[in-house]
Amino acid sequence: MKIVLLPGDGIGPEVTQQARLCLELLSDRCGLNFVFEERSIGGIAIDRHGKPLPQATIGACVEADAILLGAVGGPAWDSAKLRPEMGLLELRAVLGLYANLRPARVIKGLEHLSPLRPEIAEGADVLVVRELTGGSYFGEKKLSDCVASDLCTYTRAEVERVAHVAFKAARGRSKRVTSVDKANVLATSKLWRRTVEDVARGYPDVALDHMYVDSAAMALVMHPRRFDVLLTENMFGDILSDEMSVIAGSIGLLASASIGDGGPGVFEPIHGSAPDIAGKDLANPCGAIASAAMLLEDGLGLTGEAAILRAALDDALRGTVLTADLGGDASCSAMGAEIRRLLDARLAARDAHVDLMSSNRGF
CATH class of the missing domain: 3.40.718.10 (Isopropylmalate Dehydrogenase)
Structure with a gap:
């Protein structure tokens, strides 16, 4: 090999x-x-x-x-x-x-390394599944002295394939997926949420809930055990997985895998x-x-x-x-x-x- x-x-x-x-x-x-x-x-x-x-x-x-x-x-x-x-x-x-997997867990006996109180950090074990090839990181970019823009675009197919990764991963864990978006504001998030719900119908053994990204950021530091698999678009996943790394004790502890099809x-x-x-x-x-x-x-x-x-x-x-x-x-x-x-x-x-x-x- x-x-x-x-x-x-x-x-x-x-x-x-x-x-x-x-x-x-x-x-x-x-x-x-x-x-x-x-x-x-x-x-x-x-x-x-x-x-x-x-x-x-x-x-x-x-x-x-x-x-x-x-x-x-x-x-x-x-x-x-x-x-x-x-x-x-x-x-x-x-x-x-197209899918980035970032697991973060608080190791039993090392709760003192987390900035959270031990009783909050204890038992936290979260897998962030982040979409890797879409969103504003890859959209059309414009920059002048007075105006700048980064186009955020997603297709149904892009959301479907990363959602399947998250649901399959959840089957090997605690069978819970939390899909993170900003569907109250962003059009891409509205498509994201509808598509994830469609994919979820093929996994009746996995529970699905939705959470706005700002609420998810707050919940991660208040109730990290609430989460099992976090499914999110590119930028949200980048930010939330770094937040989760600190909960585990150090950003130097965490690994990631970027995977595709085969x-x-x-x-x-x-x-x-x-x-x-x-x-x-x-x-x-x-x-x-x-x-x-x-x-x-x-x-x-x-x-x-x-x-x-x-x-x-x-x-x-x-x-x-x-x-x-x-x-x-x-x-x-x-x-x-x-x-x-x-x-x-x-x-x-x-x-x-x-x-x-x-x-x-x-x-």
């Missing part, structure tokens, strides 16, 4: 390296035979190749089984004609990635490139490692290996080797090494259990 690595800019290379080392450990111990190929994207690609998404990167990604991305962007390219973020948007278009997905932490700490070995690698776990499960179908990696990550977060954003003083590489130590221990325990079961069958 071929995994393409796109480290990108800022802290992207540092956190991606820690995730790669976890995947290499799993590959070696579980006989997965992963093949890694590294390519450029974002600002570093502009510097090296003159464009944020070189053709060689596109070719490698199209042929990949899954893609692990670090982060793109930074002030070094603020005045550039081509923005680093354009590379990521183009990659999503090339691969047909091709390789892109898996990445939701944090940015953090240029102020880039190259200092201070970044939190947990979001990238959690993204590697999503890559294993959602990208490659390796649910068992993904569960072991997530369990090792949870073990580490309950320990004392933590980065500064989690209240510790560990470096990025030290936190990664601790996660791999715990991963190795879990793999050893699993192997010992398998050996014991085989021995018992011998009698």
Whole structure:
């Protein structure tokens, strides 16, 4: 299985390296035979190749089984004609990635990391399903000295396909979907709501409710356990998923998956490139490692290996080797090494259990 690595800019290379080392450990111990190929994207690609998404990167990604991305962007390219973020948007278009999955949960025993009171944060577990290729991010843009506009457009087909992703995901969780819109004001939201209701009829086992985006933002910090799957358009999802990340304790903890129909997905932490700490070995690698776990499960179908990696990550977060954003003083590489130590221990325990079961069958 071929995994393409796109480290990108800022802290992207540092956190991606820690995730790669976890995947290499799993590959070696579980006989997965992963093949890694590294390519450029974002600002570093502009510097090296003159464009944020070189053709060689596109070719490698199209042929990949899954893609692990670090982060793109930074002030070094603020005045550039081509923005680093354009590379990521183009990659999503090339691969047909229209749904972004962002899970956020408060890990039992780590409620103190959340800015919310423990009794509010406890048990929060939300999956944001964000539409990724429509809305004002991709609409026609006009800019003059006095007037600017960003056209927000959605088609029924675009809403239907991402709604199916949300309802299918809910079937594997608590079977509840909250569709977020602004249907009291926006025409696109009126179409969104009607279309989601039509799709919901095909999932009678999943409960659906609607909520305006401003009410949803408030409810997330007051009653986060109220939500299971949040389904939302592009911009609303971008904002709400970042809000949810803080509830979990740190934006450095959260992973995401961008998926389409059948091709390789892109898996990445939701944090940015953090240029102020880039190259200092201070970044939190947990979001990238959690993204590697999503890559294993959602990208490659390796649910068992993904569960072991997530369990090792949870073990580490309950320990004392933590980065500064989690209240510790560990470096990025030290936190990664601790996660791999715990991963190795879990793999050893699993192997010992398998050996014991085989021995018992011998009698």
